[in-house]
Amino acid sequence: MRTADMTSDMRTNMRSLTNSLSPSITNMIRMDHTSVLATFHQYEISSSPRTKKALVDTACMALEIHAQLEEEIFYPAMRAADTDGTVMEKSVPEHNEMRRLITKLRGMEPTDAEYDQTFMELMRDVLHHVADEETTLLPDAERLLKDRLGELGMEMTKRRMQIAAPRAGEFASNTLRGLPTSTMLMAAGAVLAGTYLFRRSNSTHH
Structure with missing residues (x-):
């Protein structure tokens, strides 16, 4: 077998291994959606200002991280796949x-008259965005990027x-300010699972 063929086979095998060990990018995006929506559903108009602020801050931080990850990694991969x-x-x-x-919410207090309304507006926007991605973009990604999803x-x-x-520290502060236990455990579990899978993948590759 030629060296070039052996190198190509090694790359194919490595990609297959990565795909089998790593959660697919589309499933990770779906998990992000589920986590944020679960935080939204914890929010109640009658909750204390402390709890409201903790939930809003948690949702906003998760959305910021999620959006940055999509813009840095997922969207460029999709554009390159010629959708x-x-x-x-x-x-x-x-x-x-x-x-x-999010910027508007961070400039407000939970006791402000428009706080609930602004968070509900954010929730509606997120629900619309999630529906677009889960009905169209993610299925397209699983078709067009099927060999790269784990990578x-x-x-x-x-x-x-x-x-x-x-x-x-920001996450820890939110939990101390009244984040419901179920949301805290969900978020902590997601972080631990991600850390475990990443370390497992790295140790296997080495």
Whole structure:
């Protein structure tokens, strides 16, 4: 067998191994959606200001990290795969609108008259964005990027840890300010699972 053929086979085998060990990027995006929506559903108008702020801050931080990961890793991969771009055209503007509402919320207090309304507006935008991605973009990705889903998932896991690490104190502060136990355990479990899978993949590759 020629050296070039052996190298090609090794790359194919490595990619297959990565895909089998790493959560796919599309499943990671779905998990992010589920986690944020679970936080949304914990929010009640009658909750204490402390709990409201903890939930809003947690949701906003998760959305910021999620949007950055999609824009750095997922969207470029999709553009390179030559999709028609219909959903992609809306995705970044929708992220920017979410960021606008997040900035507005961070300049308010939970006792402000428009606080609940602003968070509900953010929730509606996120639900619309999630519906677009889960009905169109993610199925397209699983068709067009089927040989790269695990590789991209590992890349997203690694980048998520880099982005989230400086904000660990912010997450801890949110939990202490009244984050419900179920949400705290869900978020902590997601972080631990991501860390385990990333380390497992790295140790296997070495």
